[in-house]
Amino acid sequence: MLRFRMAFIAGFILVCVFxxxxxxxxxxxxxxxxxxxxxxxxxxxxxxxxxSDVTNLYxxxxxxxxxxGTLSASSIAEGNFLSDSGTTFFISGTIDNSLGLxxxxxxxxxxxxxxxxxxxxxxxxxxxxxxxxxxxxxxxNVLLLDPDFNPxxxxxxxxxxxxxxxxxxxxxxxxLLLLIAGTGLLGFQWHSRNRKAxxxxxxxx
Amino acid sequence: MxxxxxxxxxxxxxxxxxxxPIEGLIRIETSPKEKATPLxxxxxxxxxxxxxALGSAQLNATANVPGTFVYTPSANTxxxxxxxxLLTVNxxxxxxVDYNPASASVRINVNAKAILGDLNGDGSVGCDDLAxxxxxxxxxxxxxxxxxxxxxxxxGIVNIVDLSTVSKQVPAGTVCK
Numbered sequence: 001m002l003r004f005r006m007a008f009i010a011g012f013i014l015v016c017v018f019x020x021x022x023x024x025x026x027x028x029x030x031x032x033x034x035x036x037x038x039x040x041x042x043x044x045x046x047x048x049x050x051x052s053d054v055t056n057l058y059x060x061x062x063x064x065x066x067x068x069g070t071l072s073a074s075s076i077a078e079g080n081f082l083s084d085s086g087t088t089f090f091i092s093g094t095i096d097n098s099l100g101l102x103x104x105x106x107x108x109x110x111x112x113x114x115x116x117x118x119x120x121x122x123x124x125x126x127x128x129x130x131x132x133x134x135x136x137x138x139x140x141n142v143l144l145l146d147p148d149f150n151p152x153x154x155x156x157x158x159x160x161x162x163x164x165x166x167x168x169x170x171x172x173x174x175x176l177l178l179l180i181a182g183t184g185l186l187g188f189q190w191h192s193r194n195r196k197a198x199x200x201x202x203x204x205x
Numbered sequence: 206m207x208x209x210x211x212x213x214x215x216x217x218x219x220x221x222x223x224x225x226p227i228e229g230l231i232r233i234e235t236s237p238k239e240k241a242t243p244l245x246x247x248x249x250x251x252x253x254x255x256x257x258a259l260g261s262a263q264l265n266a267t268a269n270v271p272g273t274f275v276y277t278p279s280a281n282t283x284x285x286x287x288x289x290x291l292l293t294v295n296x297x298x299x300x301x302v303d304y305n306p307a308s309a310s311v312r313i314n315v316n317a318k319a320i321l322g323d324l325n326g327d328g329s330v331g332c333d334d335l336a337x338x339x340x341x342x343x344x345x346x347x348x349x350x351x352x353x354x355x356x357x358x359x360x361g362i363v364n365i366v367d368l369s370t371v372s373k374q375v376p377a378g379t380v381c382k
Binding site for chain 1: 370
């Protein structure tokens with residue numbers, strides 16, 4: 001019961017702190033998934049750039065901004081939403097970790113083919129935690145096109161990444177006891193062998 | 206050309222200083238009538254793009270007398286890309302007695318057809334053209350790295366509109382690395 005209450009409270013806090021933006025009915029949403037995440041300093045984190053409920057998507061581009069002191073971007077790779085429907089031409093864009101900007105990531109289907117409907121992953125972003133803090137992952141310069149190069153209206157949902165300190169691990173008390181006991185046992189065995197060897201005396205030819 | 210005997214019975218001549226007619230045969234040598242050469246008018250046709258068949262807009266020579274025109278190359282021929290290609294016409298006048306055959310020639314330029322998305326002008330749209338867009342992607346007019354060929358819609362920036370415009374012209378199923 002206590003566990004259930006804790007989970008409810010945690011969920012309530014998440015909803016309050018990171019409310020899901022409301023978009024017009026039927027409007028596709030470009031989002032960071034998960035919307036909030038945590039990574040320790042010097043560790044990597046992978047985030048998806050997702051699209052939901054889109055119709056007739058042929059090509060897209062976007063920029064992503066983040067806090068340069070908190071995170072650094074390692075790479076941005078193609079998601080499978082378009083490539084599952086045909087061949088594509090993906091441009092990963094330019095990563096500027098001093099500005100905290102990934103600019104002009106883009107992808108387009110190839111050939112006179114129809115656009116793609118539905119929801120899925122457009123790109124996969126790999127970040128590394130630099131220093132403790134929280135960074136928004138925010139979209140800009142977003143353009144989605146249908147096969148006739150008409151823009152598709154889209155809602156944007158930014159993400160958030162918290163970087164926690166990289167604390168050196170301390171062994172649990174039980175682990176420590178086990179280690180001491182093991183070391184003692186090894187020492188005892190070594191001592192016993194030495195005494196046996198001494199009592200046997202030197203071997204004469 | 207050998208002379209011809211013309212109207213040998215109808216000529217009567219009088220000797221100088223007498224009214225007595227002189228009877229007898231005389232030979233009058235005359236030159237044959239010279240044939241005229243028709244005047245052909247034909248100007249260099251306007252440039253055409255590759256794939257255009259020759260037709261009345263190009264093969265439109267005229268002559269000052271009736272006759273028939275035989276063109277080389279003939280109508281409906283599709284010329285390769287190239288400048289200054291020769292077109293000739295041989296004219297056969299209807300009145301071949303009074304007129305000689307004639308000929309004339311003009312030159313025509315056949316330009317490579319502008320293909321949407323063919324940024325490097327090689328006559329097809331493929332990965333090389335997409336690479337041109339990629340190299341300039343995100344660049345604006347005046348910025349280092351901006352390639353005007355990549356700005357397909359001429360809006361001053363190379364973006365997804367240009368990329369998709371080119372990519373749509375690539376044959377479906379093409380794989381570009």
